[in-house]
Amino acid sequence: MNILMIDSQRVNYVDPGEYVPGSEHRRYSLEVTSRPSDEQLARADGIIAFHSVVIDAPLVARMHRCRALVKATIGLDDVDVEALSAKGILCANIGSVGVEEVAEHAMALILFAQRRLFDYARHTRQGGWSWRAHAGEVKACADTVLGLIGYGATGQAVARRAAALGYQVCFYDPRVDHCVEGIAQGRTLDSLLATADVLSLHLPLTPDTAHLMNDARFSRMKHGATLVNTARGGIVDTEALLRALQSGVVSMALLDVVQEEPAPPRALIEHERVLLTPHAAFYSERSLAQLKANALETLLGLLQGKTVKTVVNPDCLSGEAKGYA
Structure with missing residues (x-):
């Protein structure tokens, strides 16, 4: 199972060497990049995208194996949920982290x-x-x-x-x-x-x-x-x-x-x-660690067929994130 993390080009959420091959990742392979290639997008079974990564229709068109995408934010205003749904890709956020x-x-x-x-x-x-x-x-x-x-x-x-x-x-x-x-x-x-x-x-x-x-x-x-x-x-x-x-x-x-x-x-x-202030309100050492852990846990849950409360297109129909948080 191949997982791709698309980190923000603006300010990296993932520290260098934070996710390396080892015993903790035996169930899946995990790549981190801020500039995903066609090859990386094509082979990913699941994708985690951090803040400022825009998930638009052209990017979704490059996802050939992907079954689930998690936006590691609360808001989904920069995600084309309809494009994901059209390709049968489940979409979720990480809930109320931070x-x-x-x-x-x-x-x-x-x-x-x-x-x-x-x-x-x-x-x-x-x-x-x-x-x-x-x-x-x-x-x-x-x-x-x-x-x-x-x-x-x-x-x-x-x-x-x-x-x-x-x-x-x-x-x-x-x-x-x-x-x-x-x-x-x-x-x-x-x-x-x-x-x-x-x-x-x-x-x-x-x-x-x-x-x-x-x-x-x-x-x-x-x-x-x-x-x-x-x-x-x-x-x-x-x-x-x-x-x-x-x-x-x-x-x-x-x-x-x-x-x-x-x-x-x-x-x-x-x-x-x-x-x-530079979009820093969410941040503490604790909340950043929780954000990344929740994103990975949510994606693994989706790929394993578990019930995930933050899915916005459970039937892969067009939908949008609603609610006040």
């Missing part, structure tokens, strides 16, 4: 913005030493409305952390009626936009959510609110965000993801009220 890390990263960005650390750091670098040297209000957590768009595993993990700090937590998610823990209140999207001091995104990128945050939605936000995105870059229209920053509708944007990855526009990089 949820706690993403929630921690989001909370760090939220607190960074709320405590006006942008302004204070700039002020002290310039030789100042005044706690009044900030723009806008500095609110206590208890006086801050945190709005979460998407209330799946990650949104709920953020809510638990925020509630412990005293935030007024609200959420919008068409798939979730209410918060069973009682720590967050459900709202309509318009109500959430109008009342949130901080808006944090935790939903997948689908045709329905692409550019969800556009000019119209930004215009409905509470003036001076903060935007945090640790979900998918394509949910936010970058040009619309820059206009919202220019008008003051958005006071700060703290983004772990942008639609132009890995080369954000200079207007974002250099904006004094924008903080960018």
Whole structure:
């Protein structure tokens, strides 16, 4: 049984020599490459693809023996599931790996913005030493409305952390009626936009959510609110965000993801009220190890005919990853 791991060309997930021939791999052969050849794709029985590897129809056409493909991410927005299904190739993701890390990263960005650390750091670098040297209000957590768009595993993990700090937590998610823990209140999207001091995104990128945050939605936000995105870059229209920053509708944007990855526009990089991190929210030593282990375990399960909960095309019919995570 031949397994092919397609690593990201952008930032390698697999360390050199991590998967080498040996006793632990006696059940299968395993190759790792960031530039798969026709021969490698043709002989692979199963494929694992990491983040930023686009699984499109031309790539799928080169898979002649493949029976299963696992995307080692939560989202499948860059996978042509229909092309895989047409060739009878099962497709799965790895479920909610890195949820706690993403929630921690989001909370760090939220607190960074709320405590006006942008302004204070700039002020002290310039030789100042005044706690009044900030723009806008500095609110206590208890006086801050945190709005979460998407209330799946990650949104709920953020809510638990925020509630412990005293935030007024609200959420919008068409798939979730209410918060069973009682720590967050459900709202309509318009109500959430109008009342949130901080808006944090935790939903997948689908045709329905692409550019969800556009000019119209930004215009409905509470003036001076903060935007945090640790979900998918394509949910936010970058040009619309820059206009919202220019008008003051958005006071700060703290983004772990942008639609132009890995080369954000200079207007974002250099904006004094924008903080960018390089799609790092998922990462810890533990989560990276779990991500790779889950991907391999999921693929082996598919190839062995086991039931895998994260399969999106169990009948090899066209389908798409849905749900908020």
